[in-house]
Amino acid sequence: MKKRTLTFAILSLALLCLAGVGCKLIMSGTFVIVEEVEFSFTADGSFYWYPVDLTGNSVWEDHKDNIDRIDMIGFSFDIQNNSTETCEFNAMFVAATGPADPSDWPTGGIPSGAVSVISGLTVPAGGSETVTYGESLGHISNLEAFKDIIMTGRFDYYGTSCGVTGDSLFVVTDGLLVITLSGSED
Amino acid sequence: MKKQVIIVGVLVMMAVSFAGAQTPKFGVGFSGGINIPIIQDDQKSGSIFEFRARFSALPFLTIEPKLSFSSYGSPDTFEDIIWDVDGSKITAYGVDGILGGALSGPGFAPFFVAGMGWYKISNDSYETIQDSETKFGFSGGMGFAIGITPKFSIDARAKAHFISWDGGAKKSLALLGGLNYAFGGGI
Numbered sequence: 141m142k143k144r145t146l147t148f149a150i151l152s153l154a155l156l157c158l159a160g161v162g163c164k165l166i167m168s169g170t171f172v173i174v175e176e177v178e179f180s181f182t183a184d185g186s187f188y189w190y191p192v193d194l195t196g197n198s199v200w201e202d203h204k205d206n207i208d209r210i211d212m213i214g215f216s217f218d219i220q221n222n223s224t225e226t227c228e229f230n231a232m233f234v235a236a237t238g239p240a241d242p243s244d245w246p247t248g249g250i251p252s253g254a255v256s257v258i259s260g261l262t263v264p265a266g267g268s269e270t271v272t273y274g275e276s277l278g279h280i281s282n283l284e285a286f287k288d289i290i291m292t293g294r295f296d297y298y299g300t301s302c303g304v305t306g307d308s309l310f311v312v313t314d315g316l317l318v319i320t321l322s323g324s325e326d
Numbered sequence: 327m328k329k330q331v332i333i334v335g336v337l338v339m340m341a342v343s344f345a346g347a348q349t350p351k352f353g354v355g356f357s358g359g360i361n362i363p364i365i366q367d368d369q370k371s372g373s374i375f376e377f378r379a380r381f382s383a384l385p386f387l388t389i390e391p392k393l394s395f396s397s398y399g400s401p402d403t404f405e406d407i408i409w410d411v412d413g414s415k416i417t418a419y420g421v422d423g424i425l426g427g428a429l430s431g432p433g434f435a436p437f438f439v440a441g442m443g444w445y446k447i448s449n450d451s452y453e454t455i456q457d458s459e460t461k462f463g464f465s466g467g468m469g470f471a472i473g474i475t476p477k478f479s480i481d482a483r484a485k486a487h488f489i490s491w492d493g494g495a496k497k498s499l500a501l502l503g504g505l506n507y508a509f510g511g512g513i
Contacts, residue, residue, distance in 0.1 A: 170365065170496065172405075174407060208493040208494045209491070211455070239510060274409075276451065277455060283456060322496075323494060
């Protein structure tokens with residue numbers, strides 16, 4: 141009798157595990173998040189800054205508690221170099237907390253822990269460039285650290301290039317952050 | 327690629343080497359079809375090709391070591407973004423079990439298929455920043471075979487693939503049509 145009970149318990153547990161794993165496998169998928177990142181302002185002082193909060197993005201909201209991994213991250217944006225010299229664009233990201241208020245300028249400058257994600261993207265004097273999602277992948281570095289930052293859902297973007305406040309020497313517009321993630325529905 | 331060709335070659339040679347056996351129990355097969363991603367926003371339907379050796383283990387069970395190559399398509403755009411990256415490619419090797427009356431000479435023979443194996447997932451567009459990954463997975467489905475001659479049969483099969491992916495799965499549905507050849511007098 142004891143043996144039968146034990147067998148029944150083990151079989152029940154196995155079935156529950158199978159059902160759980162099966163549900164997880166069936167409900168999981170790969171989803172793409174497209175988040176607007178407001179690049180469209182010129183450098184203030186020596187760097188750009190913009191806070192990003194994925195809360196409110198419907199795809200993120202649907203999956204944020206069940207994300208298995210970030211598969212890939214890329215960008216899409218336009219660059220206009222209005223200066224008379226070749227300019228280099230660099231972008232860094234760092235996990236953040238608190239409300240994402242674009243008017244709350246970081247007085248401490250670029251944090252030392254910011255992860256360099258785009259570097260060495262040069263645009264000739266007077267030139268412009270559209271960087272597509274696929275092209276952006278060729279400029280991304282430190283991908284794994286970047287994924288960890290994205291997983292937090294709240295992070296800040298910092299950028300450097302030519303120009304200072306209000307001179308419009310180097311302008312980035314139509315910025316989009318493209319996140320491909322694997323997860324399941326809530 | 328070279329490694330996969332060698333594996334296919336070995337499987338075919340194994341099957342051929344047994345062809346002279348008194349009771350023929352071996353064969354080879356090939357299928358091609360479409361691979362449809364399931365809940366994968368970043369992929370579109372693509373092609374799949376599968377090579378297999380066939381061993382008749384029991385009257386109702388055929389074992390099929392297999393090697394398959396599939397590639398997804400890519401959406402042209404996603405929410406107005408130009409999606410200029412390739413679809414993923416998957417190279418898989420493993421074993422299928424065919425349960426039912428398949429491969430047994432002339433006539434119509436429905437069957438169930440279940441298998442497992444390893445799936446190498448890569449993407450040419452990502453290769454500069456991310457390596458390919460090989461994951462364990464399994465598959466299941468059903469199909470039917472029609473024996474044309476004692477040696478030749480055609481078959482059609484639908485198989486769902488589940489590739490384990492950090493707690494979840496990459497899933498797809500493969501719709502395949504193929505040709506099988508049995509060495510000797512037929513399986």
